[in-house]
Amino acid sequence: MGSASSSYRVIYLDVDGRIQKVVFSRYCSSSDIKELFCAAVGVPRNTDLSVLDSSGAMVSIDPTMPHNTERSPYRVVPVTGGPLAGKEELFQNVLTQVAEQISRVFRINEMKADVTNRLAMLEKRVELEGMKVVEIEKCRSDIKRLREEIGSQNRIFLEDHKNLSPRRDVPTYPKYYLSQDTIEALRWTTFDAWQWEPNEMLSCLEHMYHDLGLVRDFSINPITLKRWLLCVRDSYRNNPFHNFRHCFCVTQMMYSMIYLCKLQEKLTQLDVLVLMTAAVCHDLDHPGFNNTYQINARTDLAVRYNDISPLENHHCAVAFKIFSQPECNIFSSFPPDAYKQIRQGTITLILATDMARHGEILDSFKEKVDHFDFTDQEHVTCLKMMLIKCCDISNEVRPMEVAEPWVDCLLEEYFTQSDREKAEGLPVAPFMDREKVTKQTAQVGFITFILIPMFETVMKLFPQLEAAMLQPLRESRDRYEDQSDQVQKKNAEL
Structure with missing residues (x-):
């Protein structure tokens, strides 16, 4: 009995306040043990994990890792910030930029509509009411200022649009040049x-x-x-x-x-x-x-x-x-x-x-x-x-x-x-x-x-x-x- 039991190791994990018991043979590989831990935590088997003891020190995931008790379980933390996390962050950034640009397009379109209405009203007044020269010149000045404002907003939009990160529907592994x-x-x-x-x-x-x-x-x-x-x-x-x-x-x-x-x-x-x-x-x-x-x-x-x-x-x-x-x-x-x-x-x-x-x-x-x-x-x-x-x-x-x-x-x-x-x-x-x-x-x-x-x-x-x-x-x-x-x-x- 003694030799058989020594072939196995029992590890206790703290998973969101629940104690999970993991048993594995000392002949298991590190990848086997990691997959068991992933199953216990409820994450995909390829997830990178960090195992921490009660003092916060990292514990190596391998067949010789120190055993513990239910009172001193290891804490398992999925590692974030890897390549996938970076892609998600990039994707979120692109979505945010797209949302901002769409919002700006709507604002510019609304401004264009407003300016167009105001221009039409001013030009109609000049044409139909025979306004004084001073008032006509003021209207022309307003018209010029409004047109410049529209041009400025269009330039800002186009420059921002150039800086928008394009969607890349291409796998990310580098294409090596083969001699x-x-x-x-x-x-x-x-x-x-x-x-x-x-x-x-x-x-x-x-x-x-x-x-x-x-x-x-x-x-x-x-x-x-x-x-x-x-x-x-x-x-x-x-x-x-x-x-x-x-x-x-x-x-x-x-x-x-x-x-x-x-x-x-x-x-x-x-x-x-x-x-x-x-x-x-x-x-x-x-x-x-x-x-x-x-x-x-x-x-x-x-x-x-x-x-x-x-x-x-x-x-x-x-x-x-x-x-x-x-x-x-x-x-x-x-x-x-x-x-x-x-x-x-x-x-x-x-x-x-x-x-x-x-x-x-x-x-x-x-x-x-x-x-x-x-x-x-x-x-x-x-x-x-x-x-x-x-x-x-x-x-x-x-x-x-x-x-x-x-x-x-x-x-x-x-x-x-x-x-x-x-x-x-x-x-x-x-x-x-x-x-x-x-x-x-x-x-x-x-x-x-x-x-x-x-x-x-x-x-x-x-x-x-x-x-x-x-x-x-x-x-x-x-x-x-x-x-x-x-x-x-x-x-x-x-």
């Missing part, structure tokens, strides 16, 4: 995504859609494309591996394969659009724990999708939830039949990334590859499934200095899951157990039995993959085998 070198590098499998910040990656993704002719051919609104990409970025969690940078790498590898294999000469533009869009969306809102955990832990996702590819089904659902927002729907110009085709194609490819289906999909492609027919829709669909699978697990195709950090990120995610599984009494996969697996042995097995056979099969259709992908994979396997031998030798000497 010609960068544009060329994006088409190669050796591209190093570690060198780029999220906003820069957004600009690169945007460039890919334009460069492939997808924006032009499908009349995609460029502003909608920006909004969609921003929403996609915000829908990826900050996991060690399954994050927005991974999304970018998979999409960039797909972009590379489209050029390397000259797919636009063999597939339709609609196929290319499906390939790119599925790559962008394939891991949306990934929680950092795989399908095995979802099923064994009987999570909401596993229950919702009846243990059938719960994560991949969730990624699809999130993707089309985003597309359901008109401002993010890059397919808004599509007729219903074409949209249905896009939707079905994207779902098929995202579901194909479930590694539990690896053998099934590979065997199906092997049956077709020797007599492949690009006019056969079943053959083409199977090829597209293989392409997204290749891109999804393609890190070892890249140079060692680019690929190896991803192994560390993946193992960190695996070890976090296996620690939680042990704490919750769930089965633990040997390849995820920090006490049983090493980087070298894990990679040798994965490259030898998964990656090389898969890429060799696709290479039958596209021989150009030999130099660009197969050779780097073999070199990576040999390097990890050498490292593994060295480790075993050192252990034997000890």
